[in-house]
Amino acid sequence: MTDLAATHRAVFLDRDGVLVIPEFRDGRSFAPTRIEDYRFYDDARDALIRLKEAGFLLVVVTNQPDVGKGLIPRSTIAEMHDRLARELPVDRIEICDHVQGQRCGCRKPAPGMLLRAAHDLDIDLSQSIMVGDRLSDVEAGQAAGCATIFIDLDYTETKPTTQTHTVRSIVEAVDIILGMTPNNRRQQMPRAQDLKVKIYADGADLKGILEMAKLPIIKGFTTNPTLMRKAGVTDYEGFARNLLEQITGHPISFEVFADDFPTMIGQGLAIKSWGKNVNVKVPVMNTKGEFTGPVLRALAAEGAILNVTAIMTVDQVKAVADALDPNVPAIVSVFAGRIADTGIDPVPHMQECLKALASRPKAELLWASPREVLNIFQADEIGCPIITCTNDMIKKLDLVGKDLIEYSRETVQMFYKDATASAFSIEPVKHAA
Numbered sequence: 001m002t003d004l005a006a007t008h009r010a011v012f013l014d015r016d017g018v019l020v021i022p023e024f025r026d027g028r029s030f031a032p033t034r035i036e037d038y039r040f041y042d043d044a045r046d047a048l049i050r051l052k053e054a055g056f057l058l059v060v061v062t063n064q065p066d067v068g069k070g071l072i073p074r075s076t077i078a079e080m081h082d083r084l085a086r087e088l089p090v091d092r093i094e095i096c097d098h099v100q101g102q103r104c105g106c107r108k109p110a111p112g113m114l115l116r117a118a119h120d121l122d123i124d125l126s127q128s129i130m131v132g133d134r135l136s137d138v139e140a141g142q143a144a145g146c147a148t149i150f151i152d153l154d155y156t157e158t159k160p161t162t163q164t165h166t167v168r169s170i171v172e173a174v175d176i177i178l179g180m181t182p183n184n185r186r187q188q189m190p191r192a193q194d195l196k197v198k199i200y201a202d203g204a205d206l207k208g209i210l211e212m213a214k215l216p217i218i219k220g221f222t223t224n225p226t227l228m229r230k231a232g233v234t235d236y237e238g239f240a241r242n243l244l245e246q247i248t249g250h251p252i253s254f255e256v257f258a259d260d261f262p263t264m265i266g267q268g269l270a271i272k273s274w275g276k277n278v279n280v281k282v283p284v285m286n287t288k289g290e291f292t293g294p295v296l297r298a299l300a301a302e303g304a305i306l307n308v309t310a311i312m313t314v315d316q317v318k319a320v321a322d323a324l325d326p327n328v329p330a331i332v333s334v335f336a337g338r339i340a341d342t343g344i345d346p347v348p349h350m351q352e353c354l355k356a357l358a359s360r361p362k363a364e365l366l367w368a369s370p371r372e373v374l375n376i377f378q379a380d381e382i383g384c385p386i387i388t389c390t391n392d393m394i395k396k397l398d399l400v401g402k403d404l405i406e407y408s409r410e411t412v413q414m415f416y417k418d419a420t421a422s423a424f425s426i427e428p429v430k431h432a433a
């Protein structure tokens with residue numbers, strides 16, 4: 001049987017001077033003692049997201065002797081670390097609250113916190129990195145067998161000299177880490193941050209949309225009457241206007257739902273008036289199967305940015321291209337996932353749709369109704385400019401680039417856990433081996 005060695009790579013992060021802005025006095029840095037003074041570096045979160053996307057576990061390892069000395073109440077440290085866990089994508093926080101001189105194996109420069117996390121989280125220390133702003137961080141990292149990155153903030157104290165790299169900030173440290181990935185296999189894995197395709201989130205739930213708007217990877221939003229009904233929306237315009245007060249930087253589509261062309265045009269003009277970032281979504285046909293070309297022409301002539309939706313065929317894309325104003329941006333939504341559901345490979349189909357839109361460079365093809373994360377990479381590969389994703393799919397982006405052996409093991413652990421929890425039993429047959 002294959003030995004299942006430690007499988008995770010981790011970045012161990014000192015807290016103060018790395019993630020948290022320290023207080024400077026006489027060229028030395030101190031941990032903030034009051035919650036009002038406790039702030040993260042502005043760019044720390046995005047930097048850590050990049051590490052998470054590359055598959056690293058993130059473990060904070062922090063000496064907090066002021067707690068042991070009674071200078072910081074435990075409730076304050078708990079509040080600080082609640083905020084840290086909430087606002088930064090870290091997997092674990094290890095604290096040593098012992099004071100200098102106390103015998104413990106965890107106070108850096110001792111490697112105890114790193115070793116404990118490595119044991120519990122199955123971390124391969126030889127493939128991991130310690131990042132810190134003091135000699136004791138570098139020494140702890142080296143004692144644990146990790147590569148080390150020293151963030152030099154020019155303190156008037158003895159600096160380390162044997163670290164693997166020296167940088168000036170967490171962002172620079174992350175740049176180095178992502179560049180020093182030791183095995184090429186992982187470098188060849190897909191990475192969400194390399195995508196050129198713009199991800200739009202499909203949604204109709206206010207809270208969900210506002211949360212998505214905070215994610216750098218989400219570039220816009222689409223809604224439709226079916227999603228809004230599912231989310232319990234009863235006042236269409238009220239919901240839209242409320243949303244538009246809060247979402248001002250992202251494009252967002254709202255759909256007309258009339259079935260006769262004059263009312264569709266009227267609804268489209270009303271939707272257009274709700275905001276500059278509004279795209280007017282118009283289905284490619286009405287319920288009788290009549291092509292909505294006249295509606296598209298009328299709205300495009302009024303300067304509405306259209307999102308033509310529910311398209312399935314290449315011929316429909318050609319007809320839509322003809323109806324669009326070449327000078328007005330537009331989105332052309334082809335339901336690749338629904339097409340795939342009918343047994344047709346959506347990739348060559350979407351490539352044909354791209355060709356059909358070539359005469360309208362301001363019109364962007366949108367890969368609608370994707371079924372799996374792979375579709376994002378397929379859309380990217382063929383040069384499809386936009387893909388919509390449900391919240392479930394966006395959550396799955398965490399899996400991008402995941403080590404498959406690790407994933408295999410987690411799957412087996414899930415089977416084992418569920419079988420054990422259900423107290424399943426099989427009486428084994430005796431076997432000589």
Ligand SMILES: [Mg+2]
Pocket residue numbers: 014015016017018132133134
């Ligand atoms: Mg520090």
